[in-house]
Amino acid sequence: MSWAMKRGAFLAALATAWLAVAGGLGCERSSKKSVQEAREHVAFLAELAARDVDEVREGLPGGAKHLEALFREAAPELPNPQTAAKAMDRARDADAKLRIAKSTFFAVTTVDGQVLRASPPPDDLTGKNIFTGFPDLKNASSSGYAEARGSMPEVAGVRGKEDAQWAAAAAIRLEDAAKGLYVAGWSWSAYAYRLQTALRSKILTEAQEGDKIPLLYVYVIVGDGVYGEPIAPVVNARAIAEQKPLEQQEGSEPFTAELEIEGRAFGLAVLPIEKLGKDVGIAVLRSET
16 A cells, blocks of 8 residues: 555544544533533423422312312212313312413312212213222321322323323312312323423523524433323433432432433433422433534
């Protein structure tokens, strides 16, 4: 091989190596920016989630108060499903917190958990027992209010994938005796979609002309489960779970990590939803485009 050919081969190899290094540095810089932005995103969503929880906690007892007339007028019988449906609509409209609550399902039940009517349609809950999936809601009959985590396929936010739910119940009382329960809650998958939509909307609203819109995913972590919107990639959920972020997160600072998922650089930021427990959190995955 001539000196010129050797020199050409050397320069080609050097250029290839430089491109690889430059690409790696670019990817690293990209993921660092993604982490920085994801930190702000997850802080925004954590505040949003706290308000969402308060809307249910503060609104549900008032809604239950509005439903007392439903049971009083039906006594000694139970309210029929059609009457219960109309009463639920009125109860929600009458309470400012419930009107804006992000719950994905509402239900009126008997004191022993039998669902008289649920919304929104399709109503697959009517006739089922809410305590089957959320046994801790039984406590609302004596304490006036209770929350529970559980799972019922009738209120799942996604089909063909694992999902679970959070629910709350307030007692409907007549003469100081519980006669029924007013229940509200959300599926984790549907709630992840709500948070993801809110974040994307915020970013689009704040974007300037010419700005690149990042690729974003929001997941909700509950114990060992990681739940995303119905079409969210499962591989992303696995990558988040492998980090065990809530076990490592400390204080008010989010857990962060730079990840590579199927060849793409992401920044991850995670914060707990304190009002739902230390093992419940929000994860934001961001990748620059």
